[in-house]
Amino acid sequence: METARNNLRVDGARLWSTLMETAAFGATPAGGINRLTLSPADGRVRDWFRAACEAAGLTVGTDSLGTQFALRPGRDSTRPPVATGSHLDTQPTGGRFDGILGTLAGLEVVRTLNDAGIETEAPILLVNWTNEEGSRYAPATMASAAHVGTFTAEDILARTDADGVSVGQALASLGIVATEPTGSRAIGAFVELHIEQGPILEAEAKTVGVVEGGQGILWFDGTITGFESHAGTTPMPRRRDAVLGLAELALAVERIALAHGPSAVGTLGEAVIGAPSRNVVPGRVRFTLDIRDPRAATLDAIEADVRAALADIAARRQLTATLDLVWRQEPVPFDPALVALVEREAEALGLAHRRMVSGASHDACNLALKVPTAMIFVPCKDGISHNEAESATPSDCTAGADVLLQTLLTLANRPALPLRD
Amino acid sequence: METARNNLRVDGARLWSTLMETAAFGATPAGGINRLTLSPADGRVRDWFRAACEAAGLTVGTDSLGTQFALRPGRDSTRPPVATGSHLDTQPTGGRFDGILGTLAGLEVVRTLNDAGIETEAPILLVNWTNEEGSRYAPATMASAAHVGTFTAEDILARTDADGVSVGQALASLGIVATEPTGSRAIGAFVELHIEQGPILEAEAKTVGVVEGGQGILWFDGTITGFESHAGTTPMPRRRDAVLGLAELALAVERIALAHGPSAVGTLGEAVIGAPSRNVVPGRVRFTLDIRDPRAATLDAIEADVRAALADIAARRQLTATLDLVWRQEPVPFDPALVALVEREAEALGLAHRRMVSGASHDACNLALKVPTAMIFVPCKDGISHNEAESATPSDCTAGADVLLQTLLTLANRPALPLRD
Structure with missing residues (x-):
């Protein structure tokens, strides 16, 4: 089993074709994506995501801010799930990787486990956080912030966009119905894969950034x-x-x-x-x-x-x-043991890696306030992000997803929490 | 006669009350003037100026760009007039001295000569140039530039303001009728009094700036x-x-x-x-x-x-x-002999003076391309100009007008041109 696990790899071609498939929702002529949170295009990608998760055997719930939680059961249903994911919303002239890679790589991990017939001890939870970008509604990362209690859901629901449309109204207009209160979903640990959004990995020819925290x-x-x-x-x-x-x-x-x-x-x-x-x-x-x-x-x-x-x-x-x-x-340090685990998995996969700090804010920075959290970065071309020219290579996306797969497997099969040991 | 001339002084109180009287045309609540060129307020001050000149015995003509020429005859009507003047238009939030001092000080010089019963050899010409400021129509100093041939009158008449109103239409709307073509008025020399619009004289406690040219x-x-x-x-x-x-x-x-x-x-x-x-x-x-x-x-x-x-x-x-x-x-040097004359007159009046260069552009800079020209500066508070807070003291205005009086008298009573000797 251990040998099989260590040889397990995601299907890079399937991950890439899934990335390109969902890029059609809100596609711009310049090759980017305009998929503001809770817009019609965001509604379409959410529907696609739910259907894809259900097709992969996951059970999908939605909290009162529209965040989608897709659960893959483990052997021990009493253990809190090991969670991953990111976001599917974009900037108005956003790219095809920011947030999307982390969400769809989580789906690819589930598909890979399914294909290999692997059951984990702890459940695995795949999350699509509402409004990470903050372009339509302030603040950015509002749903994950509400999840950890920084804001109440009521506060966030009342926030309005430039046209005066509230978050609550936008959710209703897409027919999004909550099946659980914000903050009620159990999460044992959180690992998020993301493009670096900076030039360091590319400049140093590293494939994986082991993120120690948010600035x-x-x-x-x-x-x-x-x-x-x-x-x-x-x-x-x-x-x-x-x-x-x-x-x-x-x-x-x-x-x-x-x-x-x-x-x-x-x-x-x-x-x-x-x-x-x-x-x-x-x-x-x-x-x-x-x-x-x-x-x-x-x-x-x-x-x-x-x-x-x-x-x-x-x-x-x-x-x-x-x-x-x-x-x-304030700076958000990630969990040292979980950061070290990501580093070991990257090393075991033979990927060039370096420790770094996230210059941008992410949903993981909110989760880190409550549960052991880490992030995995992969390079993006010229460090460009929040731009239709945002670009990452298939092999780097695959490598990042492999690190995510191995990290989630290790976490989900560990004997017990707490992780800090 | 020479003694009488040297003891002659303007009536500073009359000059000041004239300045304050015309400040009512376009007065702003903050104590400045909004008198854009060829606006209704500018029309009113032009009517006032014509009436005041005629009351002082001057003959007023108007060229095709609306510039007013008020002539005081000399003993020798074959000599070209010695001219002075400036402008009565202001910036939209302009002050009470920029241009206005030079125009009304010229009027005060005429009134002083009248009171003293002095007849000059050459005629004296008082000019109110149209649109020195350039706020409503570009370029600034357009009428004096056209006078010396830098532009044609037809070109300038067709220029439009932000509302599409041409110079020609604006002249017609005020009922201004030309009595002579632009550029036809004979001018033998030009001396313009102006506030410095800079901080140097005030900082050095000088009363008079002897202007050597425009930058x-x-x-x-x-x-x-x-x-x-x-x-x-x-x-x-x-x-x-x-x-x-x-x-x-x-x-x-x-x-x-x-x-x-x-x-x-x-x-x-x-x-x-x-x-x-x-x-x-x-x-x-x-x-x-x-x-x-x-x-x-x-x-x-x-x-x-x-x-x-x-x-x-x-x-x-x-x-x-x-x-x-x-x-x-290009830099515009003023006539060295005329500059030296201004300097001598300031010295003879016992006024603290210094040579300087005009940092701003003035109608005199255009006149200098054709005829011997000089300028006289007086201090303005904190160097502030183009601002409702623009301020000059009665005694400095009087001193500048005295230098202007003496300079014009010397020029008009000289035996003959050319001035350069």
């Missing part, structure tokens, strides 16, 4: 105010130019992130000049900062350094500045 | 293109961040202008990030540059330095960049 995130809104004056009549030394203050800040954020590296990142992603004119020295600018690091203490240190840099810039240039923290997400 | 101007449109990527998943060293390129460019422009100083200025006044998002590394940015210096060779040198800096930034950061020159205005 912490700081979001800031800021302003810099100087004095608007005539671009022709104001001598350089007398200017109080808000854009020059912003320029120094942007470069300071880069320096500070590099100094706290290699995992620290800092981005000045938005900047808007107040009353811009080509012949006026800019007097006001608004901006945002996004700062991430897997270590909470490093986030604190970066924030202190950025605030000190901004104060220095403002003092030297006779500017005033504000910097308001509008969101702080 | 040359370079306007550039540029782009910087990198690669949009995820703010959470893209390591700092792998980024191609367009905003960081822009930040380096903005600081380089400042450094380069300072290196070519003290009169060189460079401004990055507009910058727009393409598809901005707080969690996306910016991939594209558009920007404008405004560079000015009174020396053509310095403009060339600054342009070369900026292009070299941008090329270096792009190469280091793996960005591509464009920088297109969209406008070059």
Whole structure:
């Protein structure tokens, strides 16, 4: 049995054709997918997913936020299921892999187990989380967040999209009927396969990213105010130019992130000049900062350094500045034993791998607050994601699904929880 | 006679009350003026100006672009008039001095000469140029440019505002009827009084700026293109961040202008990030540059330095960049003898003065292409202009008008042109 298990591999061609089959739901001319959560196209892929799961012998339930739970029984029905999955919704100009790979690779794992006639000790649960993307409804990963109790289902159901349609109304319009309350589904552990959405694995020619956790995130809104004056009549030394203050800040954020590296990142992603004119020295600018690091203490240190840099810039240039923290997400470490298990399975499969941190947020980051959780990353071309050009190779998708298969098998056949040992 | 002339002073209180009287045409609640060219408010101030000139004994003509010419005869009607004036139109949220001071100070000079019973050798001509501001119709200073032949009147008459109303239609709607073709009015020399619109005189506690000419101007449109990527998943060293390129460019422009100083200025006044998002590394940015210096060779040198800096930034950061020159205005030197005359008159009046260059463009910069021209600047509070907060003191306005009076008297009583001697 152990030998058979170790030689077990997913059917890569079937996984790929399933990925391409579902890419038709919401397909865009440019080869991407427009499948906003709870849109008609999302309704069609949900129907397809339910039918495919039922065809694979799974029992499908739906919670009050529309999340689909497909259960494959184990020998011991008293054990909490070992869960996997991701999401089938996309950005408005999304790609064919973000979320979809993790969900359909879970289906492929079930199909592979079925083909091999393998029964696991613990049940296996395949999940399609509602609205991971956050494009139509805020926040992103809302259903998994509600599952672990960060929000109530009632709160989330009342959230509205840009047209004023609530989550509850959108669920009803697709005929989605809850069969269980949000948060009631038992989950013993969670493993999510996902494309990296970054360039590291490709650049280092690694096939598997062993994800140690999700980064912490700081979001800031800021302003810099100087004095608007005539671009022709104001001598350089007398200017109080808000854009020059912003320029120094942007470069300071880069320096500070590099100094706290290699995992620290800092981005000045938005900047808007107040009353811009080509012949006026800019007097006001608004901006945002996004700062991430897997270590909470490093986030604190970066924030202190950025605030000190901004104060220095403002003092030297006779500017005033504000910097308001509008969101702080604490770093989410994944379960060390489960991370180590993913690493061992990748190694046993002979796949080039490295440990890394997830720069983006995922449903797994919510699950990690409650149950042992890990993630498996595979490369995506040029690190591009949230884009119709998002691309991953069949062999990398297959490799990721094989790591998922082996990890789920090991977890589901372990004698007992707790996993931490 | 010479003694009487030297003791002659304008009536500062009358000048100030005239300024405040006309400020009612288009007055804004914040204490400024909204008097776009050829608007109903501009029509009312034009009617007031004609009546005031006629009451002062002047003969008022109007050219085909609506510019008002008010002539005070001299003893020798064969001599071309010595001209002064400025404009009565304002920015939509303009102040009470920009252009208005120079026009009404010319009226005050005439009234002063009338009161003293002084007849000059050459005639004196007071001009209210149409559309100096350029807010409603482009280009700015269009009427004085057409006067010297830079544009034809037909071209200018066909220009339209944002509502599609042409200059010709706007003139007709105010009932303005031309009595002479544009460019036909004889002018022997032109002296314009204006607020500085910059902070230098105030900072140095000077009352009079002796303007040596108008700066040359370079306007550039540029782009910087990198690669949009995820703010959470893209390591700092792998980024191609367009905003960081822009930040380096903005600081380089400042450094380069300072290196070519003290009169060189460079401004990055507009910058727009393409598809901005707080969690996306910016991939594209558009920007404008405004560079000015009174020396053509310095403009060339600054342009070369900026292009070299941008090329270096792009190469280091793996960005591509464009920088297109969209406008070059050559520096406009004023007549050296006339500049020296203004300086002598300021000195004789015991006023603190300094030579300077006009950072902004003025009707005088067009006149200088054809006739001996000079300008007189007086301080404005905090260098603020094109703003309802624009402010100048009664005593500085009076001092500027006194310099104008003395300069015009000397010019009009000189034995003969040419002025250059």
